[in-house]
Amino acid sequence: MIVMKEGATRDQVDAVVERVESVGAAAHVSQGEVLTVVGAIGDRERIANLDLAGAPGVDRVVPISKPYKLASKQFKHGASTIVEVDGCKVGGTNFAMIAGPCTVESREQLLSTADAVKAGGASMLRGGAYKPRTSPYSFQGLGDEGLRLLREAKEMTGLPIVTELMDARDLEPVLEVADVIQVGARNMQNYSLLAEIGRSGRPVLLKRGLAAQVEELLMASEYVLKEGNDQVMLCERGIRTFETATRFTLDIMAIPVIKELSHLPVVVDPSHAAGRRDLVLPLSLAAAAAGADGIIVEVHHDPDAAICDGPQAVPADRFGDYVEQVRRVSELVGKEISRPEFA
Ligand code: PEP
Ligand code: MN
Numbered sequence: 001m002i003v004m005k006e007g008a009t010r011d012q013v014d015a016v017v018e019r020v021e022s023v024g025a026a027a028h029v030s031q032g033e034v035l036t037v038v039g040a041i042g043d044r045e046r047i048a049n050l051d052l053a054g055a056p057g058v059d060r061v062v063p064i065s066k067p068y069k070l071a072s073k074q075f076k077h078g079a080s081t082i083v084e085v086d087g088c089k090v091g092g093t094n095f096a097m098i099a100g101p102c103t104v105e106s107r108e109q110l111l112s113t114a115d116a117v118k119a120g121g122a123s124m125l126r127g128g129a130y131k132p133r134t135s136p137y138s139f140q141g142l143g144d145e146g147l148r149l150l151r152e153a154k155e156m157t158g159l160p161i162v163t164e165l166m167d168a169r170d171l172e173p174v175l176e177v178a179d180v181i182q183v184g185a186r187n188m189q190n191y192s193l194l195a196e197i198g199r200s201g202r203p204v205l206l207k208r209g210l211a212a213q214v215e216e217l218l219m220a221s222e223y224v225l226k227e228g229n230d231q232v233m234l235c236e237r238g239i240r241t242f243e244t245a246t247r248f249t250l251d252i253m254a255i256p257v258i259k260e261l262s263h264l265p266v267v268v269d270p271s272h273a274a275g276r277r278d279l280v281l282p283l284s285l286a287a288a289a290a291g292a293d294g295i296i297v298e299v300h301h302d303p304d305a306a307i308c309d310g311p312q313a314v315p316a317d318r319f320g321d322y323v324e325q326v327r328r329v330s331e332l333v334g335k336e337i338s339r340p341e342f343a
Contacts, residue, residue: 012057070225076263087341091265094338096294100126102309104146116316121323125159158342198227238273247275265293288329
């Protein structure tokens with residue numbers, strides 16, 4: 001990591017980038033409010049031999065010891081990355097409330113849920129068109145028709161859309177609708193998919209794998225960042241433990257732990273962790289209190305009729321109260337719920 005001096009010129013930064021690239025390394029420039037940092041990724045020795053510490057405009061050269069580089073806290077000098085989607089911010093003092101059905105099931109289901117989450121204070125609308133189901137015999141999502149309905153919901157509400165991409169072959173149609181591409185837990189280590197999404201430049205919600213360590217999650221994010229896309233949110237959604245009382249165990253500690261290691265925002269999914277709607281509120285409050293930058297929660301206008309994940313869905317008519325309670329806790333830790341420009 002090459003830290004430029006305060007007031008270093010554009011030419012000086014460009015010269016550093018050129019020298020880094022001259023030894024076959026990649027240069028990632030991060031322009032902070034005060035400081036510019038050039039991340040050099042390549043052969044450590046060849047980069048060291050450039051002796052960039054003495055180059056014009058360079059303040060110092062700091063080796064990053066962690067295996068993840070661009071995701072590391074050091075890379076941004078302690079500053080937080082703020083992901084911005086249609087004026088809705090995630091990270092820093094901004095808290096995002098992403099809500100909607102697990103799966104797009106029908107026009108009526110999606111539009112009525114979308115209306116309710118907008119009225120209740122959501123920042124973005126979630127909904128899967130392509131679903132990673134444990135059983136190949138379960139409903140796999142509406143696919144293209146689901147994307148079309150999501151577009152309609154976006155036009156109707158103005159809420160940005162978060163939807164999952166499972167297969168790189170669907171990237172193009174998903175890019176037409178998704179303001180944020182969700183990478184599901186089961187695809188966290190699908191590295192070619194991550195690189196493809198990185199190249200698209202679209203904001204990403206990267207879910208932690210069911211049995212992935214924090215470091216593995218950060219390494220996965222590195223695949224997106226490496227392609228020049230720093231609009232990445234990391235999502236804790238519960239992990240496998242020996243405990244069987246709940247579907248997964250929400251790793252609340254992962255929030256402060258990731259924040260200590262990385263500048264990327266952390267979003268929590270209480271729905272999939274718990275698998276039960278009565279646990280969604282307490283887990284959400286705990287997540288907000290622990291410093292999460294947002295929540296992604298499943299909401300359904302008629303949970304009993306849901307095709308997928310009904311037992312964990314917050315009923316749409318209770319969503320406003322739920323948001324209000326989470327808002328109070330997020331305020332206590334100095335965060336404000338950020339909503340898109342219409343709000
Ligand atoms: C989802 O968000 O609907 C989902 C399938 O989540 P996960 O990938 O975390 O299981
Ligand atoms: Mn779900």
